[in-house]
Amino acid sequence: MALDEVDTPALVLDLDALERNLQRMADAVKGSGVRLRPHAKSHKCAEIARAQIAAGAVGVCCQKVSEAEALVAGGVADVLVTNEIVGKQKLARLARLVRQAKVGVLADDAGNVADLDAAARAEGVRIEVLVEIDVGAHRCGIEPGEPALALARRIAASRNLRFAGLHAYHGSAQHVRAPAQRRAAIAAAAEKATLTKTLIERAGIACETVTGAGTGTFMLESASRVYNEIQPGSYVFMDADYNRNVWEEGWPRFEQSLFVLATVMSAPAPDRAVLDAGLKASSVDSGLPQVHERPGVEYAKASDEHGVLKISAGTMAPTLGEKLLLVPGHCDPTVNLYNWFVCVRKRKVEALWPVTARGAVW
Amino acid sequence: MALDEVDTPALVLDLDALERNLQRMADAVKGSGVRLRPHAKSHKCAEIARAQIAAGAVGVCCQKVSEAEALVAGGVADVLVTNEIVGKQKLARLARLVRQAKVGVLADDAGNVADLDAAARAEGVRIEVLVEIDVGAHRCGIEPGEPALALARRIAASRNLRFAGLHAYHGSAQHVRAPAQRRAAIAAAAEKATLTKTLIERAGIACETVTGAGTGTFMLESASRVYNEIQPGSYVFMDADYNRNVWEEGWPRFEQSLFVLATVMSAPAPDRAVLDAGLKASSVDSGLPQVHERPGVEYAKASDEHGVLKISAGTMAPTLGEKLLLVPGHCDPTVNLYNWFVCVRKRKVEALWPVTARGAVW
Numbered sequence: 001m002a003l004d005e006v007d008t009p010a011l012v013l014d015l016d017a018l019e020r021n022l023q024r025m026a027d028a029v030k031g032s033g034v035r036l037r038p039h040a041k042s043h044k045c046a047e048i049a050r051a052q053i054a055a056g057a058v059g060v061c062c063q064k065v066s067e068a069e070a071l072v073a074g075g076v077a078d079v080l081v082t083n084e085i086v087g088k089q090k091l092a093r094l095a096r097l098v099r100q101a102k103v104g105v106l107a108d109d110a111g112n113v114a115d116l117d118a119a120a121r122a123e124g125v126r127i128e129v130l131v132e133i134d135v136g137a138h139r140c141g142i143e144p145g146e147p148a149l150a151l152a153r154r155i156a157a158s159r160n161l162r163f164a165g166l167h168a169y170h171g172s173a174q175h176v177r178a179p180a181q182r183r184a185a186i187a188a189a190a191e192k193a194t195l196t197k198t199l200i201e202r203a204g205i206a207c208e209t210v211t212g213a214g215t216g217t218f219m220l221e222s223a224s225r226v227y228n229e230i231q232p233g234s235y236v237f238m239d240a241d242y243n244r245n246v247w248e249e250g251w252p253r254f255e256q257s258l259f260v261l262a263t264v265m266s267a268p269a270p271d272r273a274v275l276d277a278g279l280k281a282s283s284v285d286s287g288l289p290q291v292h293e294r295p296g297v298e299y300a301k302a303s304d305e306h307g308v309l310k311i312s313a314g315t316m317a318p319t320l321g322e323k324l325l326l327v328p329g330h331c332d333p334t335v336n337l338y339n340w341f342v343c344v345r346k347r348k349v350e351a352l353w354p355v356t357a358r359g360a361v362w
Numbered sequence: 363m364a365l366d367e368v369d370t371p372a373l374v375l376d377l378d379a380l381e382r383n384l385q386r387m388a389d390a391v392k393g394s395g396v397r398l399r400p401h402a403k404s405h406k407c408a409e410i411a412r413a414q415i416a417a418g419a420v421g422v423c424c425q426k427v428s429e430a431e432a433l434v435a436g437g438v439a440d441v442l443v444t445n446e447i448v449g450k451q452k453l454a455r456l457a458r459l460v461r462q463a464k465v466g467v468l469a470d471d472a473g474n475v476a477d478l479d480a481a482a483r484a485e486g487v488r489i490e491v492l493v494e495i496d497v498g499a500h501r502c503g504i505e506p507g508e509p510a511l512a513l514a515r516r517i518a519a520s521r522n523l524r525f526a527g528l529h530a531y532h533g534s535a536q537h538v539r540a541p542a543q544r545r546a547a548i549a550a551a552a553e554k555a556t557l558t559k560t561l562i563e564r565a566g567i568a569c570e571t572v573t574g575a576g577t578g579t580f581m582l583e584s585a586s587r588v589y590n591e592i593q594p595g596s597y598v599f600m601d602a603d604y605n606r607n608v609w610e611e612g613w614p615r616f617e618q619s620l621f622v623l624a625t626v627m628s629a630p631a632p633d634r635a636v637l638d639a640g641l642k643a644s645s646v647d648s649g650l651p652q653v654h655e656r657p658g659v660e661y662a663k664a665s666d667e668h669g670v671l672k673i674s675a676g677t678m679a680p681t682l683g684e685k686l687l688l689v690p691g692h693c694d695p696t697v698n699l700y701n702w703f704v705c706v707r708k709r710k711v712e713a714l715w716p717v718t719a720r721g722a723v724w
Contacts, residue, residue: 007451009723041666063667083667086627086638086683089369108628109682139668140628140636171665265448266470266502274502276448279695281723284647285664302647303533304403304694305425305445305723306501320471321448332666333641336699339721358721359701361371361643361667 003347004323008263009281011338012325013237013353015345017257018048021236022055024252029056029230034222037061037080037211039233042332044357045341046074048236053078059102061231065090066360072101074356080104080211082167082231084112084132084140090362091115095123104128106167108142113154113161120160128164129155130209133196135189137171144192149199156205165209166200168193169231174216175241175286179248186220194226215242219251239331241286259292259325260334261342262307264318273318275299275307275326282307282326283333292325294318299326365709366685370625371643373700374687375599375715377707379619380410383598384417386614391418391592396584399423399442399573401595404694406719407703408436410598415440421464423593427452428722434463436718442466442573444529444593446474446494446502452724453477457485466490468529470504475516475523482522490526491517492571495558497551499533506554511561518567527571528562530555531593536578537603537648541610548582556588577604581613601693603648621654621687622696623704624669626680635680637661637669637688644669644688645695654687656680661688 003012029036038052040060049060049071059078062068068079078101085094085105097103098120107113107129120127133148134141142148148166155163173185193210200207211229213221215238221227234242237258247253262277279302282289289307291297296315301308307326311317318324328334335341339358343351365374391398400414402422411422411433421440424430430441440463447456447467459465460482469475469491482489495510496503504510510528517525535547555572562569573591575583577600583589596604599620609615624639641664644651651669653659658677663670669688673679680686690696697703701720705713 007449007724083638084627084636086625087369108630111682134630138634139663139665139670141630143630263448265446268470268496268503268505272500274446276445277723279645279647279692280698280721283641285641301501303501308501320473330641336642337721337723359642359699361639361699362369 001349003261003344003349006261006342006349008261008323009277010261010342011335011340012259012261013341013343014257015343015350017255018236021254021257022051024254025232025235026056028219028252029222032222034227035229037229037231038236039231040071041067042233042335043236044335044355044360045353046071046076046356047353049074049076064360064362065093065097066362067357068097068103069093070357070360072097076101078102082106082169084108086112091119092122095119095125095127098123098125098127104130104164106130106132107151107155108132108140110151110154113151113158117158117160126160126162128162130165130167130211131155132167133192135168135170135192136173136185137169139171144196145199148196149203152200152205153203163205165207165211166193166196167211168227169212170217171214174214175245176216177244177246179246182217183220186217186224190221190224190226197226216245219248234331237331240290240327240329243327256327258328258331260289260328262324262326264320264322264324267317267320270317271311273309273311275309275324276305277307277326278302278305280304280337282328283330283337285333286330289326289328292327294324363711365623365706365711368623368704368711370623370685371639372623372704373697373702374621374623375703375705376619377705377712379617380598383616383619384413386616387594387597388418390581390614391584394584396589397591399591399593400598401593402433403429404595404697405598406697406717406722407715408433408438408718409715411436411438426722426724427455427459428724429719430459430465431455432719432722434459438463440464444468444531446470448474453481454484457481457487457489460485460487460489466492466526468492468494469513469517470494470502472513472516475513475520479520479522487522489523491523492527492529492573493517494529495554497530497532497554498535498547499531501533506558507561510558511565514562514567515565525567527569527573528555528558529573530589531574532579533576536576537607538578539606539608541608544579545582548579548586552583552586552588559588578607581610596693599693602652602689602691618689620690620693622651622690624686624688626682626684626686629679629682632679633673635671635673637671637686638667639669639688640664640667642666642699644690645692645699647695648692651688651690654689656686
């Protein structure tokens, strides 16, 4: 089936571009001594997670217990939940999952560590726990230094838990546009991670893993000498927001592999056309989608199920029924809107991959 | 089961508030001679559509053929697709659906009218078509007046179509905050609708229905003397954006019935806590969610799976594991993220209603 025959809106994945992205990431980390553990919250797809592992990743990350369950059920054997897990039901499910796969989790609170220990005991398992430290994003995470050491001690002293290291992710640094500012943010994060790791090791506790990084900064964490695991996610797909980052000389370039295919459903004026893809087809939290390879045609406004295109004077206007590719503003929440990736190679449909963990937000 | 036992994030529907909203809308249109055809794109739920019809609605609207299919399969007998439908596959499905239910559709293009006619002929059915006119929103829709008359003539002359009237929806007027400006926008829309209706009737073509309106303006269309059908959707739920509209004296007040239940998963600092509900749990296209009945606690930042709360000095901070209700910024795309409404009455779970047409965007 040709791409043009696919009904719209559809989430389209260019397999050639995806495979080049996987290879470029594998090449980028090769020989660095840094393990790659890509973030599966971007794709929520066991098929892609397995491809990442086949390309050298040690496992994947995800954010939710339900995502971890879906990925493990899809054949992924090693999942780190890069999040705090709170509440009896979720803790019991997390502990149950440890029977089936290698599953790690974060903590930033002593009471939560006690709850994790109890859940592990009830299930008769041992859960791997990393301490999340706040390295500048001011979201979750305990303060680096002494507070983190105290929490590491508690984990190490819990019979049913294993202290596995530090989670030091600087989320807001990923989308800082200028390389110099990204460098400064990650240098500060690495310093906090180093300080905390040193303190913990001096206390006689092994600090096996220091993990963090995303698509915008992973080369910096890789070079830091303190991070030994990185968790970029968006590199498999890219999006309009990441495309606005200024990329550094010598960094691997990733290609746009993810698109929303949309149809022109109305062409009421020479300077305006309307696509059948709005807010429910492409997430706009990081800006509007961009029209792929159609200069002079701009996606100007989204409502629930409509996308209004502005057509510059002198541009050949898209015609009614024409199909266009959109580059989503933000890949992660856009993928979460769909049940399937329509996988294409040279505009021919080759496979349908389920978004295994679509909507798995609990 | 008590609401507090529901795992999070969850989409919560307060049935008492929902029922009061349904009643208030029924009361508002009673005796006006205007038919109520609520928009089901807000809830995508056959259960709610049937409740709206039981409360006096003549049927519902939706935006997509796939939504119409899901609603008809869920027992709704009268659906108006308030959108242009373009492409062979969709047109064939639309025509097929006419065998099972009363289904109408819009057109704003002569070529599309020919395609609709061909699809109806192929299926051996007659499709009801309304002409969409642009009354100020500048999205889809043909120009009012002569161009609309020409299109109505074409529909009326098509053997397998029936001209059913005008669609005159002013989308952008719904969220205009000030009553006077909303009044002006709908007065202008009504004038365009009147002019076009008169032209069509003078040409000897019956113009049965003039439909439009949303939750922000329906009292104005109802009073216009030209609209005889209204299609408000959000009134069943309300949201943070609609709550920012200044409501007019004497208009029915709708209550917030839709919430996202979220858990505090991290409380790392006295002025900050983090919820397990981010972009993938509550759409932020019309602004961030609001924390329900917790003054001093503000939802300040959303990432994929985290919501950062800012806690004012002197406010009792939410504790780890505490569950809070959020008012979504925009109800329609938030509902589309979930598979179920958790329906509660006085904080007890009474039912689970499927979001029948979740993700039905094609």
